[in-house]
Amino acid sequence: MEMVKLTIDGIQVEVPKGTTVLEAARAANIQIPTLCYLKGVNEIGACRMCLVEVKGARNLQASCVYPAADGMEVKTNTVSVRKARRVNLELILSNHDRKCLTCVRSENCELQALSKQLGVDDIRYDGERIDYAVDDFSTSIVRDPNKCILCRRCVATCRDVQGIGAIGATERGFRSIVEPAFDKSISDVNCINCGQCIEACPVGALREKDDTDRVWEALSNPDLHVVVQTAPAVRVALGEEFGMPIGTRVTGKMVAALRRLGFDRVFDTDFAADLTIMEEGTELLNRLQSGGKLPLITSCSPGWIKYCEHNYPEFLDNLSTCKSPHEMMGAVVKSYYAEKNNMDPANIFVVSIMPCTAKKFEAARPELSSTGHPDVDVVLTTRELARMIKQAGIDFIKLNDEDFDPTLGDSTGAAVIFGTTGGVMEAALRTVYEIVTGKTLENLEIHAVRGMDGVKEVEVPLGDVTIKAAVAHGTANAKALLEKVKSGEKEYHFIEVMGCPGGCVTGGGQPIVPAQVQMEIDVHKARAAAIYDEDRALPVRKSHENESVKKVYAEYLGEPNSHKAHELLHTHYTPRKRY
Amino acid sequence: MSTSILQDNKEKFAELQRIIDEYKDKEGPLMLILHKAQELFGCLPVEVQEYIAESLDIPLTDIYGVATFYSQFTLQPKGKYTIGVCMGTACYVKGAQAVLDELSKEIGIKPGETSEDFVFTLEATRCLGACGLAPVIMINDDVYGRLVPSDIKGIVDKYRGR
Numbered sequence: 105m106e107m108v109k110l111t112i113d114g115i116q117v118e119v120p121k122g123t124t125v126l127e128a129a130r131a132a133n134i135q136i137p138t139l140c141y142l143k144g145v146n147e148i149g150a151c152r153m154c155l156v157e158v159k160g161a162r163n164l165q166a167s168c169v170y171p172a173a174d175g176m177e178v179k180t181n182t183v184s185v186r187k188a189r190r191v192n193l194e195l196i197l198s199n200h201d202r203k204c205l206t207c208v209r210s211e212n213c214e215l216q217a218l219s220k221q222l223g224v225d226d227i228r229y230d231g232e233r234i235d236y237a238v239d240d241f242s243t244s245i246v247r248d249p250n251k252c253i254l255c256r257r258c259v260a261t262c263r264d265v266q267g268i269g270a271i272g273a274t275e276r277g278f279r280s281i282v283e284p285a286f287d288k289s290i291s292d293v294n295c296i297n298c299g300q301c302i303e304a305c306p307v308g309a310l311r312e313k314d315d316t317d318r319v320w321e322a323l324s325n326p327d328l329h330v331v332v333q334t335a336p337a338v339r340v341a342l343g344e345e346f347g348m349p350i351g352t353r354v355t356g357k358m359v360a361a362l363r364r365l366g367f368d369r370v371f372d373t374d375f376a377a378d379l380t381i382m383e384e385g386t387e388l389l390n391r392l393q394s395g396g397k398l399p400l401i402t403s404c405s406p407g408w409i410k411y412c413e414h415n416y417p418e419f420l421d422n423l424s425t426c427k428s429p430h431e432m433m434g435a436v437v438k439s440y441y442a443e444k445n446n447m448d449p450a451n452i453f454v455v456s457i458m459p460c461t462a463k464k465f466e467a468a469r470p471e472l473s474s475t476g477h478p479d480v481d482v483v484l485t486t487r488e489l490a491r492m493i494k495q496a497g498i499d500f501i502k503l504n505d506e507d508f509d510p511t512l513g514d515s516t517g518a519a520v521i522f523g524t525t526g527g528v529m530e531a532a533l534r535t536v537y538e539i540v541t542g543k544t545l546e547n548l549e550i551h552a553v554r555g556m557d558g559v560k561e562v563e564v565p566l567g568d569v570t571i572k573a574a575v576a577h578g579t580a581n582a583k584a585l586l587e588k589v590k591s592g593e594k595e596y597h598f599i600e601v602m603g604c605p606g607g608c609v610t611g612g613g614q615p616i617v618p619a620q621v622q623m624e625i626d627v628h629k630a631r632a633a634a635i636y637d638e639d640r641a642l643p644v645r646k647s648h649e650n651e652s653v654k655k656v657y658a659e660y661l662g663e664p665n666s667h668k669a670h671e672l673l674h675t676h677y678t679p680r681k682r683y
Numbered sequence: 684m685s686t687s688i689l690q691d692n693k694e695k696f697a698e699l700q701r702i703i704d705e706y707k708d709k710e711g712p713l714m715l716i717l718h719k720a721q722e723l724f725g726c727l728p729v730e731v732q733e734y735i736a737e738s739l740d741i742p743l744t745d746i747y748g749v750a751t752f753y754s755q756f757t758l759q760p761k762g763k764y765t766i767g768v769c770m771g772t773a774c775y776v777k778g779a780q781a782v783l784d785e786l787s788k789e790i791g792i793k794p795g796e797t798s799e800d801f802v803f804t805l806e807a808t809r810c811l812g813a814c815g816l817a818p819v820i821m822i823n824d825d826v827y828g829r830l831v832p833s834d835i836k837g838i839v840d841k842y843r844g845r
């Protein structure tokens with residue numbers, strides 16, 4: 105690799121050619137402030153917070169887009185640099201709706217942090233503002249243009265990373281705004297509710313629809329039996345909201361906190377993930393044997409499902425009919441569990457704690473109500489759960505570990521890896537291999553489907569057939585893969601798609617990591633490593649060996665894909681308009 | 684996509700497809716295509732923008748962003764003359780509503796609409812900054828003040844024949 109040598113604030117650094125001055129400064133332990141920059145996603149030099157002096161250059165330069173070159177001399181902390189950055193920041197603040205006290209992002213806001221870092225103690229300009237209506241019609245995403253600083257990080261994420269473009273920069277000058285086309289609500293366009301734009305937003309202009317009040321209300325209603333379940337990815341991220349390092353496993357503390365909040369039962373979505381493998385594995389084998397529609401495509405990710413409904417109606421029959429795991433859990437709680445405990449499902453309230461904003465939309469789908477009641481009553485994101493724990497005054501860090509409640513809280517390592525890209529495929533292959541061949545899988549870990557490559561492929565010999573499988577994450581990658589399937593360039597039996605890049609660990613409901621931290625830490629890698637540690641730490645690591653799943657089949661469901669299983673655990677899809 | 688405008692304008696959409704095919708591989712095709720489309724349809728309504736987005740396989744927001752950024756593009760069909768009736772406080776107090784009603788009656792359209800012959804578009808607007816002349820209307824760049832409903836026919840007639 106060709107290297108270049110430069111000095112930054114008198115410190116010699118050597119970096120690969122093509123590195124920006126912003127990144128090179130990190131090598132000298134200098135943090136240049138940024139606002140519109142989001143590594144690898146939005147590098148447009150728009151906000152001018154990252155200005156530096158480059159010897160020989162006429163004006164101050166935006167370091168996030170300025171390539172480091174041999175012999176360059178850079179100064180990041182001069183009077184003129186500090187002054188220019190501050191004026192720019194004050195201009196942004198001058199027409200910002202500065203209500204930090206009531207803002208969800210207070211204390212995790214890049215604008216607020218910058219204001220402190222740059223020592224802004226007065227805002228000398230008072231800019232005129234347009235008073236925009238807050239768009240809160242969506243089940244998942246709330247847009248507040250009054251807080252938007254027009255950095256376009258969300259636009260680049262939605263358009264380029266997700267391949268959607270549900271929101272864009274429109275109008276000009278004073279009227280510039282980031283919004284869906286034709287002034288529509290985000291609930292009325294092709295938004296898939298993935299929440300990746302929220303993760304990208306440095307401020308409080310995009311946020312999840314907060315449903316904590318509905319849960320507090322249910323918890324204080326003595327007539328309701330309130331059951332909670334947690335998705336695999338939540339346990340490796342929740343700790344971040346309490347200051348723990350990225351990638352800390354807090355499964356036991358999370359369960360303890362949920363009990364203290366007053367939930368009557370704490371179940372694990374992982375149980376339902378094992379159930380999903382039984383249902384979906386069987387569906388795959390049936391389709392293979394009976395010449396059914398292939399490739400079979402996974403259906404755990406509601407962001408991906410809505411994307412498919414908008415953009416690939418011709419693939420709806422390829423989707424597995426399996427509900428997503430937490431919906432299966434809801435249906436099992438309101439049927440099997442209700443009957444067993446002599447309860448009226450009308451009095452059971454199911455709350456799902458998810459790393460995902462799209463699951464809020466999913467829970468509201470009318471077809472997902474097998475018992476005549478919604479399978480899941482409320483979905484909370486990881487962030488909302490943290491909010492409730494804080495509101496309740498629970499000292500999370502000091503909690504002792506507790507276990508999930510029995511049966512519907514029992515799960516395997518195969519289930520926990522659902523939380524990252526490749527995990528559903530790996531879990532399915534572990535089970536399908538053993539069921540078809542009757543042999544024990546020597547090496548459980550299928551590394552070909554792990555990691556952050558956009559599309560991953562694997563071939564697994566199963567007796568006389570070889571299963572060809574592919575994994576895609578993030579909808580832009582899914583699109584690329586499906587186009588190849590459509591054109592006949594590629595053929596597969598089985599495809600896993602997760603709507604968010606990296607899968608659920610980096611889902612749109614997870615703790616928001618500031619852009620500056622993302623420059624240092626690979627968030628997906630850290631959280632996924634925790635997921636794989638969790639898998640390795642569990643005594644049972646294959647879904648078909650989950651004794652509690654076997655028990656529920658024996659006592660209630662019959663066998664995978666039985667009539668009863670179909671009633672409770674499967675669903676159908678709806679084609680939607682492209683825009 | 685609403686089918687009605689597609690069916691009513693089959694030929695125009697066929698022409699639009701020809702335009703897209705001609706320009707899509709050129710440098711900066713979007714501006715060119717939007718210009719031609721506006722010539723063809725007189726404006727860039729949602730159906731036309733969706734059609735272009737789908738043909739080029741780009742997000743609708745890309746097109747809408749360009750269409751709203753440049754003032755030469757318009758999203759709704761407009762008449763040759765846009766009549767803005769000030770509904771600001773001063774004008775309202777001095778009888779703007781009666782003036783607006785008279786305009787509606789005279790041209791036969793409601794505020795926000797365009798006459799079928801595309802001569803007039805009628806709009807209710809905010810304060811035009813000429814409160815001393817209240818009630819005020821503007822027809823393109825011409826200002827008329829201190830109006831009473833009986834003035835309207837004469838004014839409108841001036842533009843009708845042009």
Ligand code: SF4
Binds near residue numbers: 200202203205211
């Ligand atoms: S977005 Fe940030 S700066 Fe703006 S009100 Fe919220 S916390 Fe304060």
Ligand code: SF4
Binds near residue numbers: 269300
């Ligand atoms: S939720 Fe996803 S699809 Fe919707 S606007 Fe945000 S990034 Fe785009």
Ligand code: SF4
Binds near residue numbers: 306
């Ligand atoms: S909504 Fe947030 S991410 Fe999007 S442009 Fe505005 S401030 Fe930036």
Ligand code: FES
Binds near residue numbers: 151168
């Ligand atoms: S211009 Fe560099 S961070 Fe915005």
Ligand code: FES
Binds near residue numbers: 769817818
């Ligand atoms: S109120 Fe009509 S011009 Fe001011």
